[in-house]
Amino acid sequence: QKEVEQNSGPLSVPEGAIASLNCTYSDRVSQSFFWYRQYSGKSPELIMSIYSNGDKEDGRFTAQLNKASQYVSLLIRDSQPSDSATYLCAVNWRATNKLIFGTGTLLAVQP
């Protein structure tokens, strides 16, 4: 089992729809979880961090964490073509400062 797993996609959604991105992780000790957005040829950009079970909302983005299920997700409401990118889930490995990344999910928002 990979440490952090994501569906590689592509996930295609129409403009204005909700995009749902999922991530599972293997280390039960991990306490910090992050979503990064990466445009082609660019470096990752932090979107959200989440540390506690439940939902965390920031604008059009909502991160959800379920530590019992070792599952973290990102919802993007009112998806825009500019949201088209690869979304990387990252986990602090074994409660250290190291980030372990999933392979990313490619999101394509169709105009």
Add this chain to the structure above:
Amino acid sequence: GAVVSQHPSRVICKSGTSVKIECRSLDFQATTMFWYRQFPKQSLMLMATSNEGSKATYEQGVEKDKFLINHASLTLSTLTVTSAHPEDSSFYICSAIAGGPETQYFGPGTRLLVL
């Protein structure tokens, strides 16, 4: 958010030469920086953790004698790819911790092409 810069953004070199990449935290002090490598259509792979004033900690499988890391100040870490070969061609990205122990901010990356 915090700003991290990298220089150069792109470099082309001949096989066997060495290349130095700089990573700077522009508006904060970073005691810890990280170096990642990303091959096309793959995720980021952590290469090493760079700590100011001490030796870097390398991930398993990363050759410390080939990828030299120096973290001489709280705002600067450098990665030197020694005797570069075509298989070292990749996107090298640094990050620094700011505003808390876990949140990492990434530099814009350096694309290395070894001919």
